[in-house]
Amino acid sequence: MPNTVDFNGRPFHFIGIGGIGMSALAYILAQRNLPVFGSDLQNSHITERLEAMGAHIFGSQDASNFDIFKTPKHNWESMASGLSGKISSEKATLPRESSSIAQLEQQLPQVICSTAIHPENPEYQVARELGCPIFHRSDLLAALMAEYQSIAVAGTHGKTTTSSLIAFLLLKAGLDPTILVGGEVNAWEGNARVGHSPYLVAEADESDGSLVKLASHIGVVTNIELDHPDHYKTLDQLISTFRIFANQCETIVGCIDCTMVRDYLKPTISYSINSQSNADYTVDAVQYLADGIMAQVYERGEAIGLLKLQLLGAHNLSNALAAVAVGRLLNLEFSVIAQAIAQFPGTKRRFEYRGNYGGIQFVDDYAHHPSEIRVTLAAARGRLQNSSGLSSTLSEAAITPVHPGSEIKRVVAIFQPHRYSRTETLMEDFALCFGDADLVMLTEIYSAGEANPGRISGQQLATRVAEHHPHVDYQSSLEAVKTRLCQLLKPGDLVLFLGAGNLNRVIPEVMAFFQSDDNSGINPTVTA
Numbered sequence: 001m002p003n004t005v006d007f008n009g010r011p012f013h014f015i016g017i018g019g020i021g022m023s024a025l026a027y028i029l030a031q032r033n034l035p036v037f038g039s040d041l042q043n044s045h046i047t048e049r050l051e052a053m054g055a056h057i058f059g060s061q062d063a064s065n066f067d068i069f070k071t072p073k074h075n076w077e078s079m080a081s082g083l084s085g086k087i088s089s090e091k092a093t094l095p096r097e098s099s100s101i102a103q104l105e106q107q108l109p110q111v112i113c114s115t116a117i118h119p120e121n122p123e124y125q126v127a128r129e130l131g132c133p134i135f136h137r138s139d140l141l142a143a144l145m146a147e148y149q150s151i152a153v154a155g156t157h158g159k160t161t162t163s164s165l166i167a168f169l170l171l172k173a174g175l176d177p178t179i180l181v182g183g184e185v186n187a188w189e190g191n192a193r194v195g196h197s198p199y200l201v202a203e204a205d206e207s208d209g210s211l212v213k214l215a216s217h218i219g220v221v222t223n224i225e226l227d228h229p230d231h232y233k234t235l236d237q238l239i240s241t242f243r244i245f246a247n248q249c250e251t252i253v254g255c256i257d258c259t260m261v262r263d264y265l266k267p268t269i270s271y272s273i274n275s276q277s278n279a280d281y282t283v284d285a286v287q288y289l290a291d292g293i294m295a296q297v298y299e300r301g302e303a304i305g306l307l308k309l310q311l312l313g314a315h316n317l318s319n320a321l322a323a324v325a326v327g328r329l330l331n332l333e334f335s336v337i338a339q340a341i342a343q344f345p346g347t348k349r350r351f352e353y354r355g356n357y358g359g360i361q362f363v364d365d366y367a368h369h370p371s372e373i374r375v376t377l378a379a380a381r382g383r384l385q386n387s388s389g390l391s392s393t394l395s396e397a398a399i400t401p402v403h404p405g406s407e408i409k410r411v412v413a414i415f416q417p418h419r420y421s422r423t424e425t426l427m428e429d430f431a432l433c434f435g436d437a438d439l440v441m442l443t444e445i446y447s448a449g450e451a452n453p454g455r456i457s458g459q460q461l462a463t464r465v466a467e468h469h470p471h472v473d474y475q476s477s478l479e480a481v482k483t484r485l486c487q488l489l490k491p492g493d494l495v496l497f498l499g500a501g502n503l504n505r506v507i508p509e510v511m512a513f514f515q516s517d518d519n520s521g522i523n524p525t526v527t528a
Helices: 020-031 045-052 063-070 073-084 100-107 122-130 137-145 159-172 235-247 259-265 314-329 334-343 370-386 420-425 427-432 458-466 478-488 503-515
Strands: 012-015 036-039 056-058 110-113 134-136 149-154 178-185 190-193 199-203 218-221 251-255 269-271 281-289 292-299 302-309 352-357 360-365 410-415 439-442 472-474 493-498
Touching (some): 012 020, 012 063, 020 110, 020 178, 036 045, 045 056, 063 122, 110 122, 149 235, 159 218, 159 334, 251 314, 281 314, 281 370, 292 334, 370 493, 458 472, 478 503
Parallel strands (some): 012 036, 012 110, 036 056, 110 134, 251 269, 439 472
Antiparallel strands (some): 178 190, 292 302
16 A cells, blocks of 8 residues: 555545545645545535535445446546536546556545544445555645645644634735645635645644644644543643654744643744743733734844734734744744734634624634633633723624624623543533633533443533532533523623534524514524
């Protein structure tokens, strides 16, 4: 089996192509006019975007999906084109050798999997039986990164926002980067972009240990904290993974506010939001406002200018400072960096404003770890404290605007726990992280493919949270969550839907309920 990825025209087949990381890789390949196939159990705007570019996507994960790759050379092109009418003969690069065996081997796709794909998956099984080269998605990312002057952003928290900030900065500075991030950004209409410069900005995931495969010109590490106990049994194992990654990067930019980064990685270039830290990049005179943050930035002790951003919370100031450090490393003037960061609207599902209905503001956020929940709710509490009489100056795509005359009176947190292993391991931290919410609602655990061990439940977590918080509500299903929110929410609420699962499915219908002039008789339902 080949151990290198072939970018010379051999087809790719992604098992689970609609995932946020997998789809970004598929997008880059499709933009290169390489034959891209894939499967996913659910259709989405992400899969539709890939199909519009010429990818063929199967709506199931069946062994029969590979039949196209078993056909003789003279039938393969027409079969590929006929499947959806969207694969052009120009993209369907065919083998050139005359031997039928060689033809078959070259037609077999390179199969890309994530850790979520189990060996029992029928597509995975047939790929092995046929002898297809099988790569983890990190192998493909590593192969792409090797072609560029790459900037890889790693860390337990903040890597999507930080990588998006850096990518946005390079885009606005005219450096035309290729981009692969774990969130969708309106500036490039998705989670990936193909540029024509030597630069590539990528989010580097540590969750399954595959971070050790990545090597980068510039590596950024935002923080290190145990978040995936399904893979890492100890914090030392996680630290070891980050150290290997750091040693494979030419330059490491790291946040020394995290003691793990400071003590174990010893970054080449450091940043900190603590003005007394002696980091290479620090801030002072910080103002946390209702519609963003302002701070004076220092470079090795010298003031270099004022930074403004449309994001909330100290954690996002730290993320922006990482972008400053990378920009300066690339010899960009601070004025160019500051202008770009001031325009950055944020990424989807990171304090993403979804609407204001009935005087209630709705926010969708990916926070699923106690530390992430804590800083997100702290940002919401800061918005409440600064909201009175303040109108928004943010763009339509930015974070939650404060509408004129709509003072925030209450922070409501709705949380869907993500993974049994995480919930069980971090139970005590979860119990203490909701202090900045006035009302907390929890629902059942989203398994994310994990088997239920029978030792932990959403109800148990709600009971533990209630030992430290006076107002906790538990609802066992999304349908129950939606119904209860329609009863509890009131004007002046800032409502945050927190979690990495499917909790945000209820947001449109709850908003629709409060948008109605007469909602007394409405009983909205959650669609599949």
